[in-house]
Amino acid sequence: MPLDEFDRAIIAVLQEDARMPVAQVAERVSLSATPVSRRIKRLEEEGIITGYQPVLDPRRLGLELDAYVLINLDAHSDANIERFEQAILDSPYVIACHAVTGDMDYLVHVVARDVEHLSQITLKSLLRIPGVRDVKSIIVLETVKAPRTLPLD
Known part of the structure; x- marks a missing residue:
């Protein structure tokens, strides 16, 4: 189902603060609370809104280093890929993983x-996953933009 202007406005408000009370969302989008509540429920049921979670500051949790690791597998068999992806899912320090082109x-x-902790994660965890051939690490020096919202146009 396509999103109308009210759906987009509701999503935009919730992207700013997902804990905002429905009455406040309603006020911000110029609708009453009941239709806003129904729309939010529909957006959740349709899978457009997939959940709510707090945004954490990794530095305040002692995670000072942000890095991207590029990984090549030695073979692309189903078993190798499944083994690799399961190891990635099991790693608490991997916060995202994408299969990519190139x-x-x-x-x-x-x-x-x-850096020492990244070295341990890379050398003692990622490189030891059966089927991993190459690993290249890129350490983030500064984050210029890290959007937490999606464009709605």
Whole structure:
């Protein structure tokens, strides 16, 4: 079902603050609370809104280092891919993983306490996953833009 202007406005408000009470969302989008509540429920049921979670500051949690790790597998068999992806799912320091095009097979987003911790994650975890051939790490020096919202146009 396509989104109308009210759906987009509701989503935009919830992207700013997902804990905002329905009455306040309604006020911001110029609708009454009941239709806003129904629309939010529909957006959730349709899978447009897939959940709510707090946005955490990794540095305040002692995770000072942000890195991307490019990984190549030595073979692309189903078993090799399943083994790799399960190991990635099991790693608490991997916060995102994407299969990608180009020279590498996966782009893995890792958070770590420091460079030594990243080294441990890379050498003692990622490189030891059976089937991993190459690993290249890129350490983030500064984040210029890290959107937490999606464009709605």
